Amino acid sequence: MRIFRLLRICWVACRFGLDWMVLDVMRAHTLRRLWSVLFFWRRMSAGTRAMRLRLALESLGPIFVKFGQMLSTRRDLLAPDLADELACLQDKVPPFSSKQAQAVLRRFYGKPVEEVFSSFHKKPVASASVAQVHFATLPDGRKVAVKILRPGVERVIEHDIALLETAAVLLERLWREGRRLKPREVVAEFAKSLRDELDLMREAASCSQLRRNFADSGLLLVPEVYWDWCGPSVMVMERMSGIPVVDTEKLRAAGVDLRRLSRAGVEIFFTQVFRFGFFHADMHPGNILVHEDGRYIALDFGIMGTLNDEDKQYLAQNFLAFFQRDYRRVAQAHIEAGWVPPHTRVDEFEAAIRTVCEPIFDRPLKEISFGKTLLRLFQTARRFEMEVQPQLVLLQKTLLNIEGLGRQLDPDLDLWKTAKPFLERWMAEQLGWRAAWRNLRNEAPALVQQLPQLPRLLHAALSAADGARAAERERLEREQHALRRSRARWRLLAVVSLLTALALAAHHLWTHWPL
Numbered sequence: 020m021r022i023f024r025l026l027r028i029c030w031v032a033c034r035f036g037l038d039w040m041v042l043d044v045m046r047a048h049t050l051r052r053l054w055s056v057l058f059f060w061r062r063m064s065a066g067t068r069a070m071r072l073r074l075a076l077e078s079l080g081p082i083f084v085k086f087g088q089m090l091s092t093r094r095d096l097l098a099p100d101l102a103d104e105l106a107c108l109q110d111k112v113p114p115f116s117s118k119q120a121q122a123v124l125r126r127f128y129g130k131p132v133e134e135v136f137s138s139f140h141k142k143p144v145a146s147a148s149v150a151q152v153h154f155a156t157l158p159d160g161r162k163v164a165v166k167i168l169r170p171g172v173e174r175v176i177e178h179d180i181a182l183l184e185t186a187a188v189l190l191e192r193l194w195r196e197g198r199r200l201k202p203r204e205v206v207a208e209f210a211k212s213l214r215d216e217l218d219l220m221r222e223a224a225s226c227s228q229l230r231r232n233f234a235d236s237g238l239l240l241v242p243e244v245y246w247d248w249c250g251p252s253v254m255v256m257e258r259m260s261g262i263p264v265v266d267t268e269k270l271r272a273a274g275v276d277l278r279r280l281s282r283a284g285v286e287i288f289f290t291q292v293f294r295f296g297f298f299h300a301d302m303h304p305g306n307i308l309v310h311e312d313g314r315y316i317a318l319d320f321g322i323m324g325t326l327n328d329e330d331k332q333y334l335a336q337n338f339l340a341f342f343q344r345d346y347r348r349v350a351q352a353h354i355e356a357g358w359v360p361p362h363t364r365v366d367e368f369e370a371a372i373r374t375v376c377e378p379i380f381d382r383p384l385k386e387i388s389f390g391k392t393l394l395r396l397f398q399t400a401r402r403f404e405m406e407v408q409p410q411l412v413l414l415q416k417t418l419l420n421i422e423g424l425g426r427q428l429d430p431d432l433d434l435w436k437t438a439k440p441f442l443e444r445w446m447a448e449q450l451g452w453r454a455a456w457r458n459l460r461n462e463a464p465a466l467v468q469q470l471p472q473l474p475r476l477l478h479a480a481l482s483a484a485d486g487a488r489a490a491e492r493e494r495l496e497r498e499q500h501a502l503r504r505s506r507a508r509w510r511l512l513a514v515v516s517l518l519t520a521l522a523l524a525a526h527h528l529w530t531h532w533p534l
Contacts, residue, residue, distance in 0.1 A: 024178045028079060035075035036068070069104035076105075077113065081148035081172060082179040082213065084108050088148075088303045106265070106304070114146035120153060120167050127250050135248070139165070147305070149216050149321065154258060162258040163245060166219060173217055180210045212300070216321035219254040226256060226320040232295050238283050240316045261308030261316045265427055275313050281429035285437045287315060288421050292414065293331055293445045300324040302420040304427075324414055334414075335446055342439040344380065346373045359403050371399045 031037075066074070076087040087108045120143070121132050128135050136155040143151040144164070149172055153165045187202035215221050223244045230241035240259065248255035262269045270277060291298035299306075301322040308316035326334070333356055340348040350368040353359050359368065425432045 024182055028182070031075050031078050035071040035078075037072065037075055067100065067104075069098075069100040072101060073104045073107060076108065080175045080179060081169075082176065082183070084148035088305070108148075114143045114151050115169055117141040117143075119170050120151070123167050123170060123252055124165075127253050136163075136165075145305075147319065150219070155255075157245070157248070157255075161245070163248075163255050164242070164258045165248075166222075166254040166256070168217065168219060168252040176213055176217070180206070180213065183209070212322045215323075218251050220249060220251050222320045223249045223254050223256070225323045226254075228297060229291075229299065229317065229320060229323075232291070232297065236290075238287050238290075238314060240310055240314050242316075242318070259308060259316050259318065261310045263304065264307040264309055264315070264424060265304040267428065270309060273311055275309060277428045278432070280309065280313060280315075281425050281432045282437050283313075283315065284421065284424055284428070285432075286441060288417070289438055289441050289445075292326060293335055293442070296326040296328070296331055298324045298326075298414070298417060300414070300417050302417055302424070304424065307424070324417065326414070335442055338438065338442050339446060341376060342442070344373075344377070346370075346376070363403055368403055371402065375399055 073087065076083040087105045124132050124135065132139050137158050137160070138156040140154040143153050145152045150166050150168045153167065155163050155165045157163055183206045184203065187206045190202045223246070226241060227244045230243065233239045233241060242257035242259050245255045245257070262273060262275075267277060270280070288298070299317055299320065301319060306317065306319040308318065310316055333352065337349055337352055340346070340352065346369045347365065349372055350365050353368070354361060354363055354365065
């Protein structure tokens with residue numbers, strides 16, 4: 020099946036002229052003319068190059084649609100026409116039919132849709148690569164959004180993942196720098212996140228967790244999950260209404276402060292990552308609305324990222340070191356974490372990082388080319404044999420989305436000044452007396468529970484220590500006894516050797532000097 024999927028990818032690329040787009044980017048004019056002669060018979064689909072690219076990604080399925088979604092936020096890397104067209108992939112993927120949607124619901128609930136909901140809108144309000152959403156009303160009158168998994172999407176995703184795995188293996192074997200980039204680990208992480216999206220119960224649990232994390236926040240709204248109506252292929256949640264985050268004209272008309280909104284987005288991101296270690300990892304504009312009171316509304320919780328305490332500490336130290344322009348600390352942190360080989364010279368690595376980062380400080384986003392910055396960072400990584408960290412791929416993707424949103428809302432946003440106070444406050448909470456008090460408070464229930472058992476545990480520990488000391492004494496006595504026996508044997512051997520030598524000497528004298 021993989022070969023057929025690969026052939027289909029090649030056929031779609033030729034059909035929509037993606038090969039010509041690549042040749043244009045490479046400025047290979049001679050090769051392009053030769054290509055035109057070889058494929059004179061081809062008739063590409065009509066439309067602009069941006070439209071053909073979008074249609075090609077839609078034709079190839081969910082993985083390629085998600086790739087286009089990420090690209091649509093990078094207007095500093097794409098031509099405006101491409102970015103505008105790819106933005107349509109965020110919530111305007113062609114929907115599947117209403118009959119298929121109702122068939123999925125009928126199979127799950129075991130009865131017609133009319134008996135489950137008091138009303139059900141047959142026309143979807145949003146259609147994405149893995150699922151689509153319909154509005155409905157529960158029997159008690161609550162307005163809900165019903166998310167339904169695309170029929171047959173599991174098979175398509177598994178085929179594409181298999182192709183990516185094959186490509187990753189070839190990349191490692193055929194490209195000398197492939198092993199450093201860890202393509203197989205990256206594909207495995209991507210595949211895990213995609214497979215997680217196919218279980219809507221997992222998404223419902225992620226939504227519920229994020230809602231609980233921001234229950235008392237004035238920055239983010241998360242819909243409530245109605246568990247009695249949820250299953251692996253169906254998720255029912257509170258219906259949310261708001262203005263799309265990219266519709267800046269409507270936001271201004273509603274009186275929303277875009278500068279405040281952009282800063283709030285940065286704070287939400289850092290709160291998710293560093294306070295909870297649990298973050299929304301698919302924050303493209305199609306998944307974010309803005310409430311009339313200026314709060315963000317998060318949607319689509321299929322891809323969530325997690326970080327452990329070590330990851331959070333390492334990232335926070337690196338961010339703060341960057342903000343403070345302490346490039347030596349950044350270099351040392353990379354070496355200590357094992358991201359670069361231990362033989363790396365700190366001073367050389369520090370100079371390379373300074374060369375990349377120094378030009379972008381104290382400048383608004385509109386004056387920074389993050390595309391060029393990333394390219395130079397990758398060149399630095401290759402020079403110092405830096406390894407890709409697969410566990411942080413989702414975080415890197417989310418940072419790209421955050422940058423794209425910040426650029427659209429407020430091109431003058433100073434990312435460094437916005438994030439630095441938050442990180443300094445977080446580090447103080449983690450390393451100061453507050454952290455010690457919090458850890459003691461968290462451990463108090465366990466300590467109280469173990470306190471009555473302390474005498475018995477102490478007696479057991481002392482008994483174990485006595486037993487260990489007795490065993491150690493016995494071992495030492497055995498070793499000393501063996502040593503004494505060994506010394507006795509050596510003494511006996513020495514005496515025997517001496518007597519033998521004396522006997523041989525006497526025999527020699529007797530033979531040569533007879534009386």
